[in-house]
Amino acid sequence: MLNKGLYNAMITSVGHYVPDRVISNKFFEEYLDTSDEWIRTRTGIQERRRLDKDIPTSFMAVKAIEKLLQNRGIGIEEIDLIIVGTVTPDMIYPSTACIIQEKMGATNAWGFDLMAACSGFIFSLTTAIQFIQSGSHKKVIVVGADKMSAITNMEDRNTCLLFGDAAGAVLLEPTEDKTYGIQDAIMHIDGKGGKYLHQLGGGSLHPASHETVDKRMHFVYQDGKTVFKEAVKGMADVSYQIMKNNKLKPEDISYLVPHQANLRIITACADRMGISMDKVMVNIHKYGNTTSATIPTCISEYWHEGKIKKGDNLVLSSFGAGYTWGSILLKWAY
Numbered sequence: 001m002l003n004k005g006l007y008n009a010m011i012t013s014v015g016h017y018v019p020d021r022v023i024s025n026k027f028f029e030e031y032l033d034t035s036d037e038w039i040r041t042r043t044g045i046q047e048r049r050r051l052d053k054d055i056p057t058s059f060m061a062v063k064a065i066e067k068l069l070q071n072r073g074i075g076i077e078e079i080d081l082i083i084v085g086t087v088t089p090d091m092i093y094p095s096t097a098c099i100i101q102e103k104m105g106a107t108n109a110w111g112f113d114l115m116a117a118c119s120g121f122i123f124s125l126t127t128a129i130q131f132i133q134s135g136s137h138k139k140v141i142v143v144g145a146d147k148m149s150a151i152t153n154m155e156d157r158n159t160c161l162l163f164g165d166a167a168g169a170v171l172l173e174p175t176e177d178k179t180y181g182i183q184d185a186i187m188h189i190d191g192k193g194g195k196y197l198h199q200l201g202g203g204s205l206h207p208a209s210h211e212t213v214d215k216r217m218h219f220v221y222q223d224g225k226t227v228f229k230e231a232v233k234g235m236a237d238v239s240y241q242i243m244k245n246n247k248l249k250p251e252d253i254s255y256l257v258p259h260q261a262n263l264r265i266i267t268a269c270a271d272r273m274g275i276s277m278d279k280v281m282v283n284i285h286k287y288g289n290t291t292s293a294t295i296p297t298c299i300s301e302y303w304h305e306g307k308i309k310k311g312d313n314l315v316l317s318s319f320g321a322g323y324t325w326g327s328i329l330l331k332w333a334y
């Protein structure tokens with residue numbers, strides 16, 4: 001249970017960015033032993049977006065933040081803190097937060113990157129909440145941004161068709177009305193999952209070498225079947241738990257905002273919560289799995305379409321490499 005401070009943290013603006021280049025399932029049919037039908041039925045993905053080779057993750061994050069600032073009608077100088085959830089930083093260091101800060105001229109902000117794979121956004125959001133609740137920060141940006149095309153092996157049919165590139169951002173501000181904003185958060189990690197989903201190369205254990213390149217250790221590895229089972233259980237359990245802890249019935253939930261890894265994981269989660277699919281935010285068919293970006297991109301798209309209204313209860317849930325998983329409950333405030 002979230003330990004409430006002086007204020008509640010509420011989302012007061014959103015923005016997202018997806019690259020223009022669309023990669024359809026047909027693209028993979030042309031050179032891999034796969035089919036549009038297999039990809040659609042096993043994952044729910046129809047197409048995904050790809051950023052150009054020489055453009056980094058920070059480019060998409062900046063675009064998402066520009067939209068967010070425009071929607072709120074404020075300048076970047078008002079921002080106190082920028083937290084970036086990503087597994088595809090522009091480089092190991094400096095952090096992507098520093099790069100964004102410099103690119104945008106965010107002269108009054110500090111910031112850092114947070115790595116929790118597909119849970120990167122909700123772990124970052126949970127971290128950001130603390131700075132708002134304590135009263136120490138007034139405007140905090142949380143970005144989930146990933147250029148997954150930079151770390152996917154295009155010859156591996158088990159992974160290459162799952163991922164896409166995108167960025168989504170939210171602005172957090174304090175409210176004294178504690179009925180609004182983020183109400184609860186449950187986060188978990190379990191390092192036993194590391195062997196089933198990882199990128200081994202490039203860290204201090206396996207620094208970049210001819211060998212790490214030859215062995216394709218700079219790409220995503222996933223034992224899909226094992227991760228699938230854990231994801232179904234982990235995401236459904238934690239989503240159900242947050243409902244139970246807050247005495248919410250299915251009819252009290254306006255939207256489930258699930259991490260978009262596989263449509264079958266999403267429907268299993270909705271089933272467990274007892275909610276129908278019309279209350280589930282879905283964009284996996286258009287973008288695939290964009291890792292840290294899936295949840296903020298969904299929220300931003302639905303908001304721009306006028307589908308979220310003040311007072312709506314949203315449950316944000318994710319599961320990813322680590323393993324990392326968790327759920328956040330919030331009441332939409334604007």
Ligand code: COA
Pocket residue numbers: 033034035038039042043118157158161223224225226227228231261262265289319320321
């Ligand atoms: N095209 C066609 N066939 C494929 C394929 C592809 N791209 N990839 C795998 N297959 C084959 C397999 O070889 C297997 O064939 P076999 O039965 O003859 O051995 C069959 O399809 C089923 O493979 P399987 O791995 O069991 O598929 P699946 O139903 O588990 O779906 C994933 C694969 C990756 C889509 C699914 O496991 C998944 O979504 N995993 C979890 C992803 C996730 O949540 N990650 C965490 C966050 S990133």
